[in-house]
Amino acid sequence: MYNEIVVDHFSNPRNVGEIADADGVGETTSFKCGDMMKLYIKVKDGRIEDVRFQTYGCGAAIASSSMLTEMVRGKTLDEAMKITNENVAEELGGLPPVKMHCSNLAADALHEAIKDYRARHSAK
Amino acid sequence: MKNRLIYMDHGATTPVREEVLEAMLPFFKELYGNPSSLHSPGREVRRAVEEARGKTARSLGADPEEIYFTASGTEANNIALRGAAKQHGKPGHIITSSIEHHAVYEVCRDLEREGYRVTYLPVDQFGMVDPADLEKAITPDTFIISIMSANNEIGTLQPVRELGWIAKKHDILFHSDAVQVVGQLPVDLNELPVDFLSLSAHKFNGPKGVGALFMRKRTEVTPLYRGGSQEKKIRPGTENVPGIIGLSRAIELAVSEIPQKKEKLTALRDRLISGFLEIEEVILNGHPGLRLPGNVNVSFKHIEGESVLLSLDLEGVAVSSGSACSSGSEEPSHVLIAIGLDHSVAHGSIRFSLGLGSSEEDVDFVLGKIPGIVKRLREISPTYHKH
Numbered sequence: 219m220y221n222e223i224v225v226d227h228f229s230n231p232r233n234v235g236e237i238a239d240a241d242g243v244g245e246t247t248s249f250k251c252g253d254m255m256k257l258y259i260k261v262k263d264g265r266i267e268d269v270r271f272q273t274y275g276c277g278a279a280i281a282s283s284s285m286l287t288e289m290v291r292g293k294t295l296d297e298a299m300k301i302t303n304e305n306v307a308e309e310l311g312g313l314p315p316v317k318m319h320c321s322n323l324a325a326d327a328l329h330e331a332i333k334d335y336r337a338r339h340s341a342k
Numbered sequence: 343m344k345n346r347l348i349y350m351d352h353g354a355t356t357p358v359r360e361e362v363l364e365a366m367l368p369f370f371k372e373l374y375g376n377p378s379s380l381h382s383p384g385r386e387v388r389r390a391v392e393e394a395r396g397k398t399a400r401s402l403g404a405d406p407e408e409i410y411f412t413a414s415g416t417e418a419n420n421i422a423l424r425g426a427a428k429q430h431g432k433p434g435h436i437i438t439s440s441i442e443h444h445a446v447y448e449v450c451r452d453l454e455r456e457g458y459r460v461t462y463l464p465v466d467q468f469g470m471v472d473p474a475d476l477e478k479a480i481t482p483d484t485f486i487i488s489i490m491s492a493n494n495e496i497g498t499l500q501p502v503r504e505l506g507w508i509a510k511k512h513d514i515l516f517h518s519d520a521v522q523v524v525g526q527l528p529v530d531l532n533e534l535p536v537d538f539l540s541l542s543a544h545k546f547n548g549p550k551g552v553g554a555l556f557m558r559k560r561t562e563v564t565p566l567y568r569g570g571s572q573e574k575k576i577r578p579g580t581e582n583v584p585g586i587i588g589l590s591r592a593i594e595l596a597v598s599e600i601p602q603k604k605e606k607l608t609a610l611r612d613r614l615i616s617g618f619l620e621i622e623e624v625i626l627n628g629h630p631g632l633r634l635p636g637n638v639n640v641s642f643k644h645i646e647g648e649s650v651l652l653s654l655d656l657e658g659v660a661v662s663s664g665s666a667c668s669s670g671s672e673e674p675s676h677v678l679i680a681i682g683l684d685h686s687v688a689h690g691s692i693r694f695s696l697g698l699g700s701s702e703e704d705v706d707f708v709l710g711k712i713p714g715i716v717k718r719l720r721e722i723s724p725t726y727h728k729h
Binding site for chain 1: 686
């Protein structure tokens with residue numbers, strides 16, 4: 219049901235974990251199927267220096283979280299804001315149609331993390 | 343080791359056993375006559391079909407004339423429920439449980455849209471229907487009650503005898519979807535107070551695409567299809583002869599082996615359950631004792647079921663999951679919700695269903711793999727570290 223890239227990211231997810239002193243944290247939940255993702259970013263000079271995730275969900279949810287972390291490292295915040303869930307699915311070589319809307323939420327979590335960073339930053 | 347398949351999804355389907363395949367083969371090429379034909383090739387096949395009906399009936403304590411071959415368990419359920427509703431001829435009341443298989447549940451939903459009233463009886467935390475609830479739900483216009491013999495997901499066995507007697511006392515038809523039970527546990531229709539019982543061959547090492555409906559003498563339904571007079575017009579259409587032969591051979595073998603099989607599978611099941619319960623935050627779904635011999639259903643908290651299924655699949659172990667993600671829908675199983683599980687716990691459920699080929703080595707292999715899989719997935723999970 220999943221292609222090799224998805225299975226690889228599911229079996230060996232990259233960048234799993236928390237960042238204790240994260241500059242931004244984003245969380246997203248799929249009310250449809252209960253998947254939950256939490257994304258932590260570390261920002262330096264306007265670029266994402268480090269990124270970690272935690273995900274509760276199916277194979278597609280875990281693989282898309284992992285893929286997203288690979289995609290955003292080193293990107294500027296503006297570049298990162300432009301990444302969509304569809305971009306993540308493309309990088310994964312496609313996801314089964316049923317998974318597209320319920321388990322492919324990593325980009326949403328990223329956008330939340332960036333918003334969180336910006337809110338904290340402007341408050342300073 | 344890597345290439346070996348450990349199949350623990352016998353609740354979904356089972357392999358056709360050698361003896362069954364052998365019995366079926368002549369009916370594809372040599373014995374191809376239409377059992378409705380009057381010539382000798384036709385008559386020869388008719389004899390074989392009637393012998394198959396006899397064997398099937400004997401395996402269940404029924405009369406041959408009470409067995410109607412169908413294309414599936416689903417079709418048997420539809421003929422019984424829709425057929426009885428049509429025969430009833432006016433709006434009325436149906437009672438069923440809240441944990442039926444879709445092949446009953448969706449039929450009831452459909453009948454509701456057509457104007458019938460349906461009561462979905464609740465179940466307790468183990469998935470058991472309370473006979474007192476059935477008694478209370480009966481109204482003067484209740485005409486049929488349908489309660490499954492055992493649940494396909496959590497394996498809970500229902501008190502069918504007791505429920506059937508209540509129906510009989512009130513002169514209401516009683517149907518039981520016994521797809522998961524036939525061939526696993528004894529069914530004696532001589533003494534079981536049911537009017538209809540559905541079964542499916544591929545659940546007991548028979549072929550796919552064939553099932554049967556037991557319909558007690560003097561019970562009447564209006565057929566769903568019109569056509570020829572096969573199966574006494576209850577299920578018109580040329581008989582699936584190889585399938586029927588396969589079903590009868592499979593049921594004969596399965597029923598004769600129930601005592602040994604039950605003992606073996608119960609031991610394997612309990613070994614698997616106690617192994618799983620040694621892991622922290624694991625819940626057994628269904629009844630601890632009153633469950634199908636080969637059924638294990640557990641929820642691993644903080645993990646979504648499909649990710650466990652996928653991890654096991656990568657190790658060569660085939661199981662199924664009650665999570666929305668593996669079924670293609672977005673809601674978790676209605677059965678797990680009916681027994682009171684939280685959505686997140688329901689999403690983490692996995693069914694291991696054992697069968698004829700299952701061995702202690704299989705069970706130990708799975709018990710060896712699961713702790714690592716659960717640990718890895720929990721380490722990824724955002725809910726786990728909060729505990």
